[in-house]
Amino acid sequence: MILVENLVKRYGAFTAVDGVSLEVAPGEIHGFLGPNGAGKTTTIRIIAGLLKPTSGRVVINGHDLATSAEAAKASLGFIPDRPFIYEKLTAGEFLRFHAGLYGMDGDGIGHRVAEVLGLFELTRWEGELVESFSHGMKQRLVMCAAFLHRPRAVLVDEPMVGLDPRGARLIKQVFRHMSARGVAILMSTHTLEVAEEMCDSISIIQKGRIIARGTVDDLRRLSGSADEELTPVFLKLTGGAGLQEIDEDL
Numbered sequence: 001m002i003l004v005e006n007l008v009k010r011y012g013a014f015t016a017v018d019g020v021s022l023e024v025a026p027g028e029i030h031g032f033l034g035p036n037g038a039g040k041t042t043t044i045r046i047i048a049g050l051l052k053p054t055s056g057r058v059v060i061n062g063h064d065l066a067t068s069a070e071a072a073k074a075s076l077g078f079i080p081d082r083p084f085i086y087e088k089l090t091a092g093e094f095l096r097f098h099a100g101l102y103g104m105d106g107d108g109i110g111h112r113v114a115e116v117l118g119l120f121e122l123t124r125w126e127g128e129l130v131e132s133f134s135h136g137m138k139q140r141l142v143m144c145a146a147f148l149h150r151p152r153a154v155l156v157d158e159p160m161v162g163l164d165p166r167g168a169r170l171i172k173q174v175f176r177h178m179s180a181r182g183v184a185i186l187m188s189t190h191t192l193e194v195a196e197e198m199c200d201s202i203s204i205i206q207k208g209r210i211i212a213r214g215t216v217d218d219l220r221r222l223s224g225s226a227d228e229e230l231t232p233v234f235l236k237l238t239g240g241a242g243l244q245e246i247d248e249d250l
């Protein structure tokens with residue numbers, strides 16, 4: 001469960017995140033949809049505990065990030081938009097290293113590493129150096145790491161960028177698999193198509209503010225082609241009957 005209340009992030013006079021509130025329930029895949037520069041990465045980095053908000057509150061699986069940061073972060077998986085991987089490690093070494101960072105120990109680790117590698121179809125590459133991996137394989141390995149410690153909530157920043165169709169399909173399947181097991185997933189994207197395909201519900205962010213939210217069916221009813229530019233979709237959404245309109249003054 002991810003709960004965000006009235007998050008604000010200012011850089012000097014510029015407000016990157018302007019009062020964002022979100023709630024992602026266990027088992028829900030929530031899309032955080034908006035054009036480039038809308039404030040998605042900033043919001044996600046705040047929720048991940050990597051960036052301090054100017055104001056507002058984040059609660060992850062019942063742990064307030066301000067007062068119980070350790071517990072909050074331990075129950076969270078984070079897949080950044082530009083992940084860093086030590087290229088001189090093998091996939092297996094990278095995951096064991098990651099397990100150590102999360103304080104996992106004992107005989108269970110080998111089994112869990114094999115399990116996540118299997119889930120992301122990387123079993124064959126466990127002993128290979130990461131530097132030999134394609135972009136898609138690296139992305140899948142980062143996802144293995146994010147799910148390794150069995151987090152109850154996962155943040156994913158633009159997971160589909162640069163992925164081949166097969167990798168995209170696989171990631172969709174794994175997210176479904178995880179959400180069916182009660183994991184709350186918050187996923188940012190700048191494409192309506194990705195949000196429509198992968199998410200149960202969507203919040204639309206523009207210029208640091210949530211301008212609309214609703215289920216994917218609400219969104220489908222209101223939008224025509226999946227390739228449509230976002231701006232006309234926003235206009236339709238904010239005027240749409242199926243979606244809860246967000247009052248500017250709230």
Ligand SMILES: Nc1ncnc2c1ncn2[C@@H]1O[C@H](COP(=O)(O)OP(=O)(O)O)[C@@H](O)[C@H]1O
Nearest residue numbers: 011014016034035036037038039040041042043
């Ligand atoms: N460290 C920073 N200092 C100043 N402005 C920033 C900083 N980080 C992000 N911004 C600005 O905040 C806005 C939101 O950025 P970001 O959260 O990366 O958007 P998105 O992920 O939706 O594309 C952008 O206008 C960006 O230029």
Ligand SMILES: [Mg+2]
Nearest residue numbers: 040041042081
């Ligand atoms: Mg971003």
